[in-house]
Amino acid sequence: MSEVEVTALPRPRTEFETALSVGVEEEFLLVDAVTGVVVPLAGEVLGAADGVLDLQAEMTRFQVESATAVCRTMDQVRDQVVLARRALNGLAREHNARIVATGTPVLGGDRPPPLTDNQRYRDIALQYGSLIDALTICGCHVHIGIPDEETGVLISNHLRRWLPVLLAISANSPFSGGRDTGYASWRYLSWSPWPSAGPPPQFASPEEYHLAMQVLRDSGAAMDKGMVYWDVRLSANHPTVELRVCDVAATVEEAVLIAALVRAIAATAVAGIPALQVSDLVLRTALWRAARDGVEGAGVDPHTGRLVAAADQVRALADWTRPALRACGDEELVDEGIARLLVDGGGATRQRRAFLRRGSLSDVVDLLVRQT
Numbered sequence: 001m002s003e004v005e006v007t008a009l010p011r012p013r014t015e016f017e018t019a020l021s022v023g024v025e026e027e028f029l030l031v032d033a034v035t036g037v038v039v040p041l042a043g044e045v046l047g048a049a050d051g052v053l054d055l056q057a058e059m060t061r062f063q064v065e066s067a068t069a070v071c072r073t074m075d076q077v078r079d080q081v082v083l084a085r086r087a088l089n090g091l092a093r094e095h096n097a098r099i100v101a102t103g104t105p106v107l108g109g110d111r112p113p114p115l116t117d118n119q120r121y122r123d124i125a126l127q128y129g130s131l132i133d134a135l136t137i138c139g140c141h142v143h144i145g146i147p148d149e150e151t152g153v154l155i156s157n158h159l160r161r162w163l164p165v166l167l168a169i170s171a172n173s174p175f176s177g178g179r180d181t182g183y184a185s186w187r188y189l190s191w192s193p194w195p196s197a198g199p200p201p202q203f204a205s206p207e208e209y210h211l212a213m214q215v216l217r218d219s220g221a222a223m224d225k226g227m228v229y230w231d232v233r234l235s236a237n238h239p240t241v242e243l244r245v246c247d248v249a250a251t252v253e254e255a256v257l258i259a260a261l262v263r264a265i266a267a268t269a270v271a272g273i274p275a276l277q278v279s280d281l282v283l284r285t286a287l288w289r290a291a292r293d294g295v296e297g298a299g300v301d302p303h304t305g306r307l308v309a310a311a312d313q314v315r316a317l318a319d320w321t322r323p324a325l326r327a328c329g330d331e332e333l334v335d336e337g338i339a340r341l342l343v344d345g346g347g348a349t350r351q352r353r354a355f356l357r358r359g360s361l362s363d364v365v366d367l368l369v370r371q372t
Contacts (some may be wrong), residue, residue: 103173103187172347
């Protein structure tokens with residue numbers, strides 16, 4: 001269970017790549033403005049969109065999604081995320097609804113959920129049956145621009161080691177359907193039964209990556225490239241590597257923090273610093289523990305498999321990426337963001353804190369509306 005350096009796909013560089021582009025996709029739930037229950041109004045809400053921003057439907061009609069333009073700085077990411085959240089909330093208000101940034105519905109959520117009118121979604125429901133029942137879930141996806149697939153696989157191998165830490169930072173879904181699940185990220189556990197979900201293998205080349213994807217498609221575990229749901233993958237639609245492990249960030253600042261950390265890991269990879277390999281067993285265990293505890297509890301040490309403080313792992317990520325953060329101009333942003341997160345608590349902790357004040361799930365939804 002030791003952590004070893006992997007020298008495949010070397011890219012020796014003398015300095016960090018500071019021009020890596022980044023984009024952020026965020027999924028949100030639509031809730032009734034009075035009751036806080038999720039409402040299937042995605043079609044109505046998006047029907048009034050003006051087409052200026054990239055606002056989209058998701059698989060269920062309880063959800064809407066936004067995507068930033070290609071960004072070069074975290075200031076650009078922040079501005080784009082703020083603009084999209086404000087636009088979606090304004091559209092939702094026209095239908096007596098609000099958007100909330102949480103990984104799972106606090107209140108309501110029909111099973112099976114009402115699907116968006118799309119043939120591909122109907123095909124997925126037909127082929128994968130009741131797996132769709134748990135798909136009213138919202139994540140944050142970070143895209144890093146890549147010049148070629150070799151670079152994408154290199155970055156994927158580096159991100160793999162830090163997937164549990166990034167999940168813990170983002171964990172923002174303790175409640176689902178009116179109850180506390182006992183997890184900080186119930187979204188991640190809800191997603192896990194899909195046969196093409198979870199952490200990707202460590203790959204030695206793009207060819208090996210595509211062979212693994214072909215196995216998923218040939219077996220029926222994935223219907224097409226877009227259904228390869230690994231926690232990090234090469235995007236099926238863009239020249240990017242896409243991190244998919246995170247819950248939707250509770251706040252704008254937390255979304256920016258995640259984007260900055262992901263880009264710093266990618267910049268570290270491109271600089272030629274070897275990836276650290278973690279066994280499948282330890283990685284899956286660590287992801288489960290991160291989903292259970294978030295940043296307030298324990299994480300799994302990839303060297304020993306033993307429990308350590310999750311907060312220490314978050315600090316270790318910042319330290320490991322520090323040269324890249326400094327080169328990208330994001331060091332202060334990340335240090336302040338982590339300090340704030342560890343003092344205020346993660347998204348899941350803040351949701352539970354809101355509930356404990358009066359024992360009211362409506363108070364949780366009110367918090368989510370304000371944070372979003």
